[in-house]
């Protein structure tokens with residue numbers, strides 16, 4: 001059986017997401033069709049029942065994420081996939097999942113906006129929406145792959161992180177990676193690391209649904225297993241019951257953030273290329289990182305000390321790593337298919353330690369290697 | 381009430397409802413239904429939306445889920461899909477289920493998914509202080525309809541029926557034992573069941589519409605409710621403004637999670653089967 005996975009095959013990014021989710025143990029998908037994410041739903045509709053899992057096409061995106069959360073509460077690893085406008089509609093229940101600490105993965109294959117924008121044109125305009133789209137102060141984990149094989153691996157990781165930390169994890173793709181076809185060799189199923197949500201002690205009577213363990217994450221009982229407890233999006237105490245006490249809310253919100261903040265080494269993934277002596281660093285993610293890699297290599301060929309820093313975990317923001325990049329490089333170039341959403345965050349962190357330059361494209365076409373190379377040449 | 385205490389999180393009382401509010405009566409009817417059916421608390425999930433009535437889930441000792449406004453049915457759909465063996469009951473208000481949640485309502489009915497929806501119809505948005513809902517009768521007053529509502533209201537029971545619900549019942553808090561019976565039938569029905577409970581909100585609705593307290597509102601229900609058998613003999617003029625109560629619709633129909641199980645079998649699933657990626661024309665090597 002695992003032999004099939006060892007074979008090289010041509011695969012699309014969206015397909016890799018579906019395969020990664022299944023490999024990670026996802027057995028529930030609820031969604032609503034939207035370009036350019038729809039292939040994920042289509043593949044799940046075909047594959048899930050054959051694995052004994054469930055697929056449902058809901059009436060809209062609010063319902064989709066609601067159903068995903070409901071299924072997750074019964075113990076089923078659950079996922080949805082959407083694009084820009086649908087992602088906007090999901091924000092309400094992303095907040096719910098963050099507050100009630102229900103593991104789930106939301107794939108957003110970004111398309112250009114605002115509004116319905118250009119449905120099939122690539123963009124990276126949802127970086128801030130992924131971070132701050134829902135109301136209130138809440139933690140998020142946002143991962144962004146740059147290749148088809150990585151889409152597979154990062155989906156597995158997204159599912160694992162969601163379960164481990166009981167958070168909604170956003171897989172922020174872009175149309176280029178989603179629709180790209182590349183030759184990939186998938187790992188054998190036995191090699192895929194699978195992490196399950198922390199389970200409570202068998203003593204049902206003693207269960208406090210929101211009492212954290214030393215990791216800051218409360219063990220999670222599934223509905224129907226004999227632990228009867230209350231789940232709500234309201235501020236709640238460790239029993240899960242609504243509470244109006246400001247101290248309870250503050251303690252809850254700080255814990256929600258800290259369970260992420262205290263585990264950064266486990267959550268932050270990135271890639272570095274030629275950074276050791278780089279005087280000019282390009283900081284790029286997703287499809288823009290593909291162009292950036294080429295530009296950096298060409299710059300090196302010209303004798304320019306250029307390097308690439310590629311955050312795979314976009315949020316939480318990899319502050320320490322970016323500061324390290326700024327320690328060596330005098331300039332950081334941030335190419336993005338938006339008008340500077342992530343660049344502003346880089347500027348906030350590096351301040352006067354390095355110069356930050358953006359290369360921004362919002363016309364629905366890629367940032368090309370030449371655009372980035374030109375910017376590199378300009379600053380050396 | 382004593383006999384129902386095992387279903388309550390007694391330590392969470394007192395409840396938040398106003399004096400004279402009908403929500404406690406609806407809840408009592410529901411718990412009596414649960415008791416008579418001897419439902420297993422561990423295998424029953426109760427889902428609420430947002431609103432006064434939906435807050436009841438916090439007082440109930442089951443697997444309980446208090447969701448986002450209007451989305452209770454959608455959350456419940458995920459639960460039922462993932463675990464068809466669990467009993468799933470949704471309690472929501474008229475605003476929650478028919479305004480913001482109207483789309484989820486008709487689609488759950490269309491799928492005929494095995495969920496029992498207990499809709500607390502107090503004709504108003506209670507929790508936000510008395511704005512009109514899609515079920516506020518024409519000409520009645522609300523904070524956002526100071527001159528009277530001009531929008532026709534839904535007959536939510538009829539809407540559920542035409543959308544595909546396999547069981548529809550309606551009662552009032554005055555007729556609480558009928559309500560218990562309807563809820564029992566709804567829970568036992570394999571498919572989507574709507575039980576509409578006409579309840580009194582003296583604070584946000586009655587006061588503004590010349591019914592000063594809960595008692596007066598109960599008496600109004602008594603005067604204006606007509607049993608379905610009786611209603612069949614009455615003409616439309618006689619029925620104007622009346623509340624028709626009883627089992628309004630019951631018709632067996634294929635249930636969604638059942639059909640999905642059949643789909644799983646058709647798809648070639650074998651228990652204990654391994655995960656095999658289908659190789660399409662695109663594979664190499």
Ligand SMILES: Cc1ncc(C[n+]2csc(CCOP(=O)(O)OP(=O)(O)O)c2C)c(N)n1
Nearest residue numbers: 431432433449473474475476504505506507
């Ligand atoms: C998305 C969203 N919009 C609005 C609200 C505000 N809100 C809270 S309860 C409520 C109305 C509830 O009315 P109903 O469902 O009739 O329940 P009742 O309080 O009357 O039992 C509204 C509009 C909200 N919580 N969320």
Ligand code: SF4
Nearest residue numbers: 397398401432506581
């Ligand atoms: S506002 Fe109305 S529905 Fe809400 S608790 Fe008071 S009486 Fe009951």
